[in-house]
Amino acid sequence: MYRAITTIVALLFIFTGLATHAEPIGYFTPDDVTYDPAIPTPEAFLRHELGAQPVRPDRMVDYLRTVAGLSDRISIETIGYSHEGRPIEFLVVTNPENQSRLEDIRTRHVALSNPDSGTQPNDSMPVVTWLNYGVHGAESSGMDAVIPVVYHLAAAKGDAIENTLSQSVILITAIFNPDGHSRRINHVLKFMSDVPVTDPAHAAHDLWIDARTNHYWFDLNRQWLLQTQPEAQAWLSKWHQWKPNVTVDYHEMGSNSTYYFHPGVPNRKNPLIPDRSRQLLKDMAHFHAKTLDRDGTLYFTEEGFDNYYIGKGSTYPHINGSVGILFEAGAARGGAIETPNGVRHYAANIRKHFRTSLSSIEGARSLAPQLLDNQYSFFQEAKEQGQKDDIRGWVFTSPDKARLAHFLDLLERHQVQAYALARDVTVDDHSFQAGDAYLVPVAQAQYHMIKGLFDRVRSFKEAIFYDVSGWTLPLAYDLDYAALNKKAWRADLSGDEAQAHMAWPRAEAPDRASYGYVFSWEDYYAPKALNRLLAAGVHVRGAMEPFSVLTSKGERHFSRGALFVPLAGQDDVDADSLYEHVTSVTQIEGIPVHAVTSGLTPTQGADLGGRSSFQSLNTPHVVLVFDDGLSKYEAGEAWHLLDKRMQIPVTLRAKSDLMGLDWSRYSHMVLPGGRAALNSRSTKRLEQWIKEEGGTLIALRQGAAWAQQALLNSGGNAKGKDKAQAPKTSQRTDYADYDVEEAKDVIGGAIFASDLDITHPLGFGYQDRLIPSHRNTTLVLATPQNPYATIARYLETSPILSGYASDKRLAEIAGSPMMVAERLGRGTVILFADDPNFRATFLGTNKLFLNGLFWSKAFRAPRSIGDEEENALAH
Structure with missing residues (x-):
């Protein structure tokens, strides 16, 4: 019976022409095993043999x-x-x-x-x-x-x-x-x-x-x-x-x-x-x-x-x-x-x-x-090693409760036990407050996982990596964290066991406002909330300076980037609908929203109706370029962030088909790394769209290197390799050492530190100037002549935090730009030497990318001799 079935199936595929080198189940199974006929063979069930x-x-x-x-x-x-x-x-x-x-x-x-x-x-x-x-x-x-x-x-x-x-x-x-x-x-x-x-x-x-x-x-x-x-x-x-x-x-x-x-x-x-x-x-x-x-x-x-x-x-x-x-x-x-x-x-x-x-x-x-x-x-x-380790635990916190909750969820998935910090503790002049911070003791079953998650590794036997060399995840989440040694450790530091779902940010509905509503830009999901408001036709203004405001609960202080939703000027949204919209910010994103009682602020020069201190924000319309040699991983990471996490619609368009676009529909274009160079027609159209139509280009890694050269006329070391020829007396190396020698000057997927200008609109939402980012290329962006254009710059000394990079590469990268933003005519070009959305894990740099969607027109080019016309366009 079995042979009859397989023969029929084989004949079927000969006549239908679908078989390549298909085989009956007997080809796969051992010769000395018999099988229960009550269990259908794959070819009998699937109606084709395996391998077809x-x-x-x-x-x-x-x-x-x-x-x-x-x-x-x-x-x-x-x-x-x-x-x-x-x-x-x-x-x-x-x-x-x-x-x-x-x-x-x-x-x-x-x-x-x-x-x-x-x-x-x-x-x-x-x-x-x-x-x-x-x-x-x-x-x-x-x-x-x-x-x-x-x-x-x-x-x-x-x-x-x-x-x-x-x-x-x-x-x-x-x-x-x-x-x-x-x-x-x-x-x-x-x-x-x-x-x-x-x-x-x-x-x-x-x-x-x-x-x-x-x-x-x-x-x-x-x-x-x-x-x-x-x-x-x-x-x-x-x-x-x-x-x-x-x-x-x-x-x-x-x-x-x-x-x-x-x-x-x-x-x-x-x-x-x-x-x-x-x-x-x-x-x-x-x-x-x-x-x-x-x-x-x-x-x-x-x-x-x-x-x-x-x-x-x-x-x-x-x-x-x-x-x-x-x-x-x-x-x-x-x-x-x-x-x-x-x-x-x-x-x-x-x-x-x-x-x-x-x-x-x-x-x-x-x-x-x-x-x-x-x-x-x-x-x-593991337990014994944890008890003997010089580091007894790790403490971490963040003003952004969403990133904290995401990190706690990650720890739970790896069965790492975390606890609420029960007492204040100070490490290297940084204070961690009970009620706002968490603790992970190392003396637990998942000791090895804790080491893998928290340690900064900078020493390697070989510089050859199948994948990344550094993945210190508190850095990826941009958390404030510190190791607690024997001297700092106390048994009474551990409070109740942390639960991610309990740590998720929650906020009460705001009071009804007589003047407007305000909420912070520092929360991870603030861009999601902002986009939802803008898409609903709500008029929103963003703060260009820190300010204080009078609310129904008293005076409140806000940092740059805070969002003000006025009652005035909402042509398409009545007061009741506006209240429902801003209440959704508290219910969905857990972001506190405050009811404003007066447009006159206690802060000098920052009234809510100010001409320069606040700026109207617009809904981004994003086209994401993919395919034709561009990194699918980077494109997917940006797509996931915008679509899945932030609920921002994204138009996906192949690089080879850009000329067929109705460019007027879009405010932003994202160009990932890889073979990012556009052809001459697309480059010319892109430049026109930026300069004359006010578009914003956000380019990553190799895309940034290409855009800097093609659009901003800057140099830079796009390949990260020395152009000088080797001297004639260079040292010979045996080919047997090829892999090890060639790997010495790579960057093995490491985490680098940059100084971030948190006063720049593209740096809004951050309180700390040090920002970790993931880097796995050797390209180096040129430093712009514009003194305001380097939004983030790798540290001059010790720029690497975790992972491998050779001394040669560190010297090339130190002090160079990680993020550049230049106004170009009416538009903007934003460049990232790194991937701010790497594997959907670098939540700490996501905000930099998202700032490029909402704040790309919130800054001006410097006024200098000979460029008055261009600056007039830029304003």
Whole structure:
């Protein structure tokens, strides 16, 4: 019966012309295993063999749910949804007896991670193995491999599978990134041919970033730490509910490579990872090698990939008492592709991932005593290390309660315990006040995670990084924070345990005003509130100077950027509707709104109707340029910030299609980094739009370097490389040292400090002049002649806060502009050397980017000899 079904399916695809190098289930499964016919094979259910095409997410979910419904070995639940509403499924696979007492197994297993529980590992405990499928949507075999794995676990018969399931709990997530995978399959089907085309130039083999990422073009494999996307939030919550012993992560790499599995490069291990973890990786590797050797598969280990950045799927487990294993298959992309190692077939990649899934399960079962002991010992040692650490805790605060709440939410997701600060404490002349600050003691189970989140790392064995080298997250959130050493630490500093939802800013509805309403620009979500008011037709004025105002609750002081909503001049909004609008600011954003009783302020020269002290603000109409060599990541980060967080509509437009725009519709254009140069026609039109029509360009990284040269006629070191030729007597270097030597002068994704002009409208909303930002390029912007144009400048001395940068690069960057803003005719050009929206995590610099939307016309160019006409236009 089985052979008849597979023959019919194969014939069907011969006649329909959809098959490339598809295979029946027997191609994937071991030869010595028999299967329960009650469980449908993938080809019988999907109506095509694996490898014919990537499996659509909805069909994959249907298959997983169907098999789970037929098998007493599998339970399944939907743990979350993608941005586009696609489900993420979570399967628990073990024998029926274990299924009946699953919660008891989970509770006892997780207790091993609690150093105070008294629970120790024993032979009756099943090992817990977690299999990740599909974090990168473009890497289809890493998703589709889940299908034969689930089929095998549900249908395989015999003593071997029974022993495995009695001694294991196998956790499976599918699909990590359904939105990206959906884009991938649509692309493959769009270019599918009757005759398989193996030419790498064929369009079906293209599409990488679009499908690799989620809806907002985020790399979800960088989200284990940062936790800004719903897919990652769903799976990390479930991961910590189980705390698996082994975490397996399936990917694809360049087609010309063979097959890779951990351990990674020996010298590129994060120092927070115990040596024991690497030894377990090597022990597990023998199981994979044995399987791949049997199949004659080419593979490699300890080359190219590392375990340094703790925020990716194969490294995060190592600082959480687990072992993370990365698998990478040379991609077949469109189904079959020519490579130096022969034609690469999609079905063959599925088979490799399927076979190493089984070797991972078997390796974990065989090494269960060592893995369970690793979990137990890791957290016991963590508590002891925390008690001995010179730093006993970290204290942090911010005047912006929204950023504080976001950070507390991040700590909760990583199971780091934070507490309200019970007593005032002063560290290095900075006072942290009880009731406004929080405390994280290091002597807790998540000691390693705390070190990873808070420490500023500046010492590295090698300067080669697969990803960023610095990710000190209090800096990313621009929090005031400090380490508490033994001398500063007191047991009575810890108050009640902090809860993010309780810390979220709340505000009472304002009194009804007789003159108007005012609220601060310093809150993270103030731009969201402002845009909503402007879009509703509410007239809003922004303060150019600090001021005091008389309110129904007495005199209040406000900083630059504060927003005044007058009752007068609201032509389209009556007083009752206006009150409802400003009340929504308190209800939705939690920002206090104050009822103003008089336009005459106690502050000299800053009355609410002032000509210069206040400026009317306008609704931004934003076009975001993407594609054609621009960084999809940066475009997605800006899109996510504006659309998802701030609810500001964004028009997405390809760089190659700018001439088709109705430019008059837009007030702002965002140009990300990457290959940012526009063609001559688009450049000319852009310059006209800025100068004559008053448009504002916000350009990031390479986009900023191009704009500075093309529009502002400034020099600068756009590539960050010395132009001088090497002397003839330069020192020779062996090519064997190429990687290490070439990496010395990179910037490995580090955090830099700049001095911010908080008196400039584009610096409004900040109280502290020091602003951290994320930098991963070597480009350097030229210092403008305009003395007011450098909004933020890297510190002259010690500009790096965390991460790696060579002394050469530090010397180039020190004192150079991080943010530049120049008026150009009627418009404005705003340049960022860094990405202020990096991975939706640098909440501290988001406000700089958003200021460019609302305050880009709030400043003037300097008046100098010969430019009176241009300045007249600018005003």
